[in-house]
Amino acid sequence: MAPLEPGRDRQVYVRPLVSLFHARTRSRGAFGGRLRRRRRAVDGRRYRRGVHQLPVRHDRRGDDGRRLARRLRRNHAVRRDHGGSPEGPRLARLTRRITPSSVGSRASIADSRSAFSAVCTTDSPLVSEAVVSPMSRFGEIEEGYDPHAVEQRVFDHWEDVDAYERTKRHRAEGETYFFVDGPPYTSGSAHMGTTWNKSLKDCYIRFLRMQGYDVTDRPGYDMHGLPIETRVEEQLGFENKKDIEAYGEDAFIEACKEYADEQLEGLQSDFQDFGVWMDWDDPYKTVDPEYMEAAWWGFSRAAERGLVEKGHRSISQCPRCETAIANNEVEYEDVSDPSVYVKFDLADREGSLVVWTTTPWTIPANTFTAVDPDGEYVGVRARKEGEEELLYVAEAKYEEVLREGRYDDFEVEEELAGEELLGWGYDHPLAAEVPDHTDHDGAHEVYAADYVETEGDGTGLVHSAPGHGEEDFERGRELGFPIFCPVGSDGVYTDAGGKYEGQFVKEADEEIIADLESKGAMLASGTITHSYGHCWRCDTGIVQIVTDQWFITITDIKDELLENIEDSQWHPEWARDSRFRDFVSEAPDWNVSRQRYWGIPIPIWTPEGRDDDEEMIVVGDREELAERADQAIDPDSVDLHKDTVDELTITEDGTTYTRVPDVFDVWLDSSVASWGTIGFPADQERFEELWPADLIMEAHDQTRGWFWSQLGMGTAAMGEIPYEQVLMHGFAQMPDGRAMSKSKDILVDPHEAIDRHGRDVMRLFLLSNNPQGEDMRFSWDGMETMENHLRTLWNVVRFPLPYMRLDGFDPDETTLEDVDSDLEVVDEWVLARLQSTKREVTAAFEDYRQDRALSALIEFVVEDVSRYYVQAVRERMWDEEESGSKTAAYATIHRVLREVVTLLAPYAPFVADELYGTLTGETGYETVHMEDWPEVSDYWTDDELEADVALLRAIEEAGANARQGAGRKLRWPVTRIVVAADDERVAEAVARHEDLLADRLNARAVELVGPGERWGELAYSAEADMSELGPAFGDRAGEVMTSLNEARIEEPDLAALEGAVGEELEPEMVSFVTETPEDVAGTAFGIDGDDRGVVYVDADLTEDIESEGYAREVVRRVQEMRKDLDLDVEERIAVEIAIADDRVADLVRRREELIREEVRADAIGDVDEGHRMEWEIEGVDVELAIEPAPSS
């Protein structure tokens, strides 16, 4: 790692403090004997002040002025009125003294600020610095969290300090980490799924950088392929390939490039706008010659291994695009198609075979009929309209088939096994219409085939046309048949189609059905709705035809592929083991050729007049192309697209080779990303250093896509899987659980999410979702919640700043270690919680569960820091006197907040950076993203203390509950609370923190009933432990539990309980529960579901308590009236109190002193003018009036 940037003397390095304390172990044991514990190292070493600080001073020069100016600008723009500031009395007082009458206008605020600073300089070096630089550490931050304002400022700041470049340089010497970006396809803008994907990538990259890695972060774009071609065709108003030819290949390719570039710009700016830090100046593009060369290289390696062949195969063809498409480009949707039952008349015997098909247009190419040799078939004698026939179908299907044929009646005449049908001959039903139909030896006979199901759809006899289907094709080849396919690449019958020549196949269906009917070959004809394959781009129904295509024969290396899978780790694991492996084992050879234009040209040259794979030349890179091509080309500047390379020929040994016209399947482009992204094969060095990828992360649709294509190419070319870790996330769904769909306009636009809540909030929400395999359901509520959490953090950071500023607290001069002896228990506790939070966050991150890490962090901020710690230390910070305790609180909260914003940085990079800047000023890095990931300190770890405070908090909570149960508001003191502790630990905690408990529960006294002791007036019942009762009582366990729950006994004694229940019990089976007397409210407290004791609140009223209670009621109302008048916190007033009830009036009078003090009243007496209100307090009418004191 490189803490100091070479050549940058202005860099201040703050070494992470925690790391120095690894050797120290903090003293253990439950609360010792003193409230404040003194920390001492076990090894007995003492630590000198400041020894951990590298005293590198900041040298203000160069572009620093710019930063300063920017910060000044920012600071002044956000200054707010001090008058109503919630920063506490001390600050308000000071401010007022300086600017007695000028609060409000922006100019006067600026004045007041420097005046204020000047006053504070006498005893505060930090504040004196603030005169020079108002926006130094602890500069004021906005009163409310405004995501958009923060984000705009941080964008500016990043630009000003070159934050991204600086952060990368900062890690330049770190261990390399090779992340590969799965290239999004450049059509359309970023949707929520893409946004989630990039946010995840950004989050992990930032995390890895903070851990010290030099992370490869080159983004990529997938820019070739049919989707862009079809978009451009639409724009140009084209209908088919002939239009493209007419327009000109060169021009069309250029148009595609322009379109892709345009789309790329949109994506680039979106991703940058989301706060994603990747190398946007240098993305890899699949259309760049350097990248295309990587594909050529990979393909040529596969060819060297003998894995490239040209094959006559059955493929899915899009008749509009006139190209083969891969199986995984076929999309299935429900359509209505013909459903016909056709009779094939048997040649040498009575009767016909009945077959079923939804594609009548394939009947002309019928070559044989398939049966399941082990299946059961029947011959059925059927009658209709006086005519009689013998029909052969599967036994399981005959009733259904005959019903379809509307026969009057029928009977099974013959039962026979499938194998008995083998070899039966029949007549092609359209022999006359299609004269070129197959009629070779063995054609039109019955054969066995494993794709036949006697109980599936159809008749159990399968019409087989090897020219129109993969299975039929395979079987036809096995049988040694020539393949008959009378359909061209545009889905139109060729001359081999006879009568149907020139017709588009789907349109010929009708005529074929009519012809079959007129020949009496049609048993039944209807329609059916079923799912049928369509072109993924233009939605045209595909046709199965046989053409010549280029393949990578990955089935030859299937074992190697499956082995290589083992070298990758997937998160979640099942994605690899239950899903990817299945997909890979079933994957057929990869058809990589497309008869299109916008793609990487296949680098194969074949001898003129031949186009097979016998004597092909496969070119591996531009260098080789330049060497072998007949034409002169410059390898550095040659563009490798089709329009260029089609012209090139190669002549060797007297033979001239021409390029095959096809381009690659676009999936092949991204399959080479792991080396294409690092400039291989041109750049060997980086390849050696980085390859294979350490991590990739994409959504679950990529099992069939990029996860697979990379495995295929990596294995074919390199013999290895090109990635090690895979994080497979899910899809973004609508708030109601529907899939998002751009074409149906069902979506939540990330830009809208940003408009409503900002980038940090959106990222926080996205990243709070489980990234492993599960879909993310978008939720505006969830967004709102995240914004609230950030607001809480904002307020927490904002709270201590004014006090620190006033006291000139310098976290570098006064570190946590310096104030060790002044730390109070609550400080030690929050530091301990910080350690366990870091431990949890880091572990979750390393387990690829950043969502769990985030919730641990948020819980710490909201629950522990905001709701507890800040509450607990407020009064210490308000203290005007110098105090060790106050300084200790400063040091503590500073450490906590600084680490919290650091942990938050990967999630909410904007707000984390701004808060970090405020906390560290000029002494930190330019950006939080350069920080090291906070380490867990053993020294500050204290699991026992964490557990203890958890107990105290539980007691407090239960006490508040009991209070409410007793009907006594917190404002009214109670005489005492009684804590019945179940164990020694609870008793210790209470004993030591009686004052704290008394204070927080507003009790005059705290009594402790230790474990084993009993508090009088309590009854007991029992609670059953079902894990004990179950085995002991078997099926009566439930019944015994019920009687236990209902039992009431005076002593928590097993014998008494046995008496009450009438069963023999063991001590482990039950725990006793106290039943509170009526005049006392009790609430059980516990942790993690385990009861640890009970708090009782004695709500008995005494005159003294009533006196204080009523007085405080008056105080609160006066305070509210002060607020009505918008009085300054310090402003003195006069108060008039008129109470309708004499007794209450007397009680209140006893506490006049308290009232005067609390409401800052000089006098209690008559008020003439002023603010007057009537109140009802506990049923008593009270009239109050206040006015500002005449001369204060």
Place this chain on the structure above:
RNA sequence: GGGCCAAUAGCUCAAUUAGGUUGAGCGCCACUCUGAUAAGGUGGAGGCUCUCGGUUCAAAUCCGAGUUGGCCCA
């Protein structure tokens, strides 16, 4: 039609590698607090843990069959 994953409060999720009386946050309602205030506290309502079977003294959890949703394959 097949494979994988998911299904627990209105919403988002927990429930500790192998069963033991279902929990949290957000939202909602009521009360409360009023020097973080577009906050804080307490309580409440809200669940045949998707359905049906099975194993077991005992199933949200294990097994089988379905239903719904998502992805993938045909």
